[in-house]
Amino acid sequence: MDLALVLSTLDATIRLSTPLLLASLAGLYSERSGVFDIGLEGKMLMAAFAAGAAAAVFDSVWIGLFAGIMVSLATAGLQGAAAITLKGNQLIAGVAINMLAAGLTTFLGIQWFAQGGRTPQLAAGERFTEITLPFADELQGIPVIGQIYHDLISGHNLLVYIAFLAVPITWFVLYRTRFGLRLRAVGENPKAVDTAGISVIRLRYQAVLITGLLCGFAGAFFSIAQGSGFGNNMTAGKGFIALAALIFAKWKPVPVMLTCLLFGFLDALQIRLQGQSILGVQIPVQAIQALPYVLTVVLLAGFIGKAVGPKAGGVPYTKER
């Protein structure tokens, strides 16, 4: 393999891991606060649809992004109301959100745009296009480093940079701010947080809304950055790979990034390997597609390390007992 091929595979890796990273970090906030979220997929799908629809109708990528985030926030709010205020089953709330998103986006898409569920094709100004970083073209001539800078680091759309910027920000928020300390505490021992005079409910709502915000970015990535318009079930289970990545990374921001890059790489590899064979053996693409899920199951079972989630996860907080 020459450098150009390696670079183009890695380039695809970065592109494919972006929505995983955004969604996985989204889930991190919610789950660290003690609210299980298997509805990442649904929130992304809602956001993808809203972003695609709004960008097409208002001819603006920014209105698209804004709409995606707003719809994702509202969905997260609904999920929060069920899981936090009404003390409902968080897992069932997630299932309901996923199903609602699958039904509503197709239903409204067919009704509004009459294109079998797709939103209209977006023009150049209505979607996020590649950004060339400063000096990328000038430095391209320098072997290796210049090429890496030009091919790999430069030339992605805005949301890719936001996703990777969200990693250090999340790390800082989680480990270096008062909010982060409380967030981690509320996922482990809400009673202690409550005793310290801090509202568990409020903290969990804040966490769930941050989840909604990041899912909004992740969903928008599908319809107005990677693609140009929304298509039926566009997120195609990526929300569950993101969930797997979150568990695989043991709910920590930097490992989340590395895991998402790994899963993104597997995805890129799987596309590259379609119909090809390595050393005479044809590897079924389905095996590579299933690998993230298999790895997560194996890790969860404690065969390679151990993934233990936040202790208070999944349990609604009740003040008086």
Place this chain on the structure above:
Amino acid sequence: MSALRPLPRWADILLLPLINLVLAFVVSGLVVLAIGQNPLAALEAIVGGAFGNGYNIGYTLYYSTNFIFTGLAVAVAAHAGLFNIGGNGQAYIAGLGVILVVLPLQFLPWWVTFPIAVVAGAAVGGLWAFIPGWLQAKRGSHVVITTIMFNFIAAAIMVYMVVNVLKPAGVLAPESAMIAAEGRMPKFGTFIPWFKNTDVNFTLLLALACLVGAYVLIWHTRFGYQMRALGHNPTASTYAGISNSRTIMIVMTLSGALAGMVAVNQIVGVQYRLVLDYVADAGFVGIAVALMGRNHPVGILFAALLFGALYQGGNELQYVIPGLSKEMVVVIQALVILFTGAMEGMFRPGLQRAFMLFGGSAARREA
């Protein structure tokens, strides 16, 4: 907690689900209204599409057959405190077992192949749920996460198997060979012309038998008691000498076996071959059915009929009112899950207060 008394039984199992269902319909109706269509016309189209004539009822019953199986799968696990979200994957991969035993035996009469297909479907579906159960019992992995992952792993395996192994040479579509006419489960329409050539077949009787079997198992056997004890209080059941890990593994296997019956219905009763994605999310409908039916076989029967009617009615909806697609049913179903499963806290306290105020003698005598 404040001194709210529990609801009377009939309110708990009938009134509350009904309120939630009505609310789900009202909210979906508002969505239909918001996009400028008439929700009452839509409801009429759905009801007509589900019950209008023998043809409609036949398809309603066909959908209900699948939903009874997946609803029971969720309910049986729920009694032991387990949330089996992997009904889809279990039903899907069970098809592999069914097609692999049925194809070699296809020229035998259906009453020979059918029981074998049932055993094969139950074994493979059960195995696909046993592994998450075993991982939960012995390794402490969360059964919900594992079953989600297993849904995707099953999908990958099935695509590989259908495209690379089961697809006969010369066939373009990704599907297995057809089962010969002898090996097919007869449809109702063969005996009762009123049902026309609809997909409802005698697997429905198996579904009804499973309902009865589940009832006996859960409430009238020693094992049923063990699983309910586990579901109510795992610590107490341990002290009572019940092996929780054994119970978890058996319950998950049973749950997966029930989900696997969808494969029997689809392959031996309806499509006569293995096609991709034949489960069509019936596993997830099962969650709504179990929640709506309060995990009781009688409730599940009615809930499965309801959702069968909704799915069949939804199919007809798009022909009656252009622009309204069958996905409206998915919205209703999601709202039912949301209201009955996750937002129960919305009505229960209010209803409890209402019963305490107006409930009269019955509630007072209990107190």
